[in-house]
Amino acid sequence: MEDTLEDLAHSVSQARNLEELTRPMLELLEKITHLESTYLTTIDEAGGVQRILYARNVGDLNIPEGLAVPWSDTLCKRALQEKSFLTQDVPSVWGDSEAAAALGLRTYLSSAVYTDDGDLYGTLCGASTHAVDVNPDVSKVLDLFSRLISQQASREKVAREATDRALAAEARANEMQFVAEIGAMCLSSSELSQLLSRVAQSFTTRSFWLDAVPFVAEQGVPHVLHAEQNDYEVLIKTMLDDARASIGFQPLFTKANYADDDVRQALATTGQSDKSLLFMMAAASGDELLGGVLLIGGEGNISDSEQALVQSCWQTLTLFAERHHEHELLETANAMLTLHARHDPLTELPNRRYLVEEMKRLLGHAARTGETVYVAFIDLDGFKVINDTYGHDVGDDFLQEIAVRLHRTARTGDLTARYGGDEFILVAVNHGDQVDNAESAIAGRLGPALTGTFELPTMTLEYGGPSVGVISWRGSEAPDADELLASADKAMYVVKQQRRNRHA
16 A cells, blocks of 8 residues: 555656546556556536546456446446445446446446536546455545545646636637727728728638628629629629518628529539528618628638627628718719809809809910910800790700800810800810911801701700800910900900891
8 A cells, every 4th residue: 555655646746637647546546456447537417428538448348538428327326326435246236227237347436526616527436347356445545536636627627717718818809809900991991892802801811711702882783893703793692682681781690501503503613612601791871782791601600709700890891881971972962062163053064153263274374385365255146035935944955055065166175164144155275276367266166056956855946146256365474364254245245236237
């Protein structure tokens, strides 16, 4: 016994883990008891399973490590319930045990191992197929071994729990960092397609997701951003239809078990399993789909933490989509306001305010370069008669057609505008090859272009033409734009009077 205790003290002092502590004990237990098998088990009471953790076999009896048996039919459970340490005639005591009969057990001893918390950890056992005269005092050694194993198992349990907590905290920190990075992308991005590509690339770095497919939507129709992933468009459309029909554009986890052959073909073409877990991360503002990312995972179940991570990223992406959509609406509204502020709403030509601003710029440039500026003032003779005779709707149609013809007649670089009412302006720089005759050339081109048959939406109108007055300016100091327009107006009135005299 002294040698046994000395061997035990040595093994305990040298052991770094439960296995290094237990295996010498099993050997010592075999030497003391002369049993064929000595072994340590673990017990999962909730799962109803007992497993052989470590075993030593020296005879015909073989208790294999890793063996799992139902806890309800084990001799260990019977010994524990009956508080029986040693049974030297198993068939007569537990003859109804199928497990004992199958192994041919005759001698059996067992001691329960509890953790420091009082939970049942397992049992330390010995068994043999023949009768062995085991000294009852061995129970003291067995109890000592059990306590030592209990202490080591408890320490390792605490260490495992601490490690698990540390790993969980690290994983949580990594997940929070990932979500923060996605959030930073959303804050710094102004282009939706670029953002979706970056988000998709980030998800492919996570072990669970095998692929990520970014797409944009035009009038609700998805288009994959990367040509090599075009095979996923059918799958994306199918999932979007499901998401839209059931829960709007909320996140949608699903297995790819669609009956649609095109969907299965799309997955097969890209090497994905038709049992893959899919997640539709739609970027939408209300009911308007802007784009999104299709995530394709493995066949296993997604963890709660990974699902929460994806949900958080989706929420961040949704905020970006809403902000992006509102920004686009605001830009459109601002553009419309600018257009209405600087353009005539009926003809969509620049209005008087915009005309004067542009003329100042043109005149300043012409003063520096020595170019000639021509201003044509156009007055639509007889427009009041058209309005009074056919109504304002026809009058508006006529003005719109005048604007179209004027814009069509203008040359590249010319500025056309509606000055007000039935008055229009054309401004040109260095117009015509013969500068001396340029004013006449401009008037001669504009008059016929704005004269003749007008096919309006509700009628055909014959129009006799406008009065066009053209002036030119050239100098080193830019004149006042309003003064130049007034000069062109006077030139127009001279033409108007001449036309009246001819028709008098």
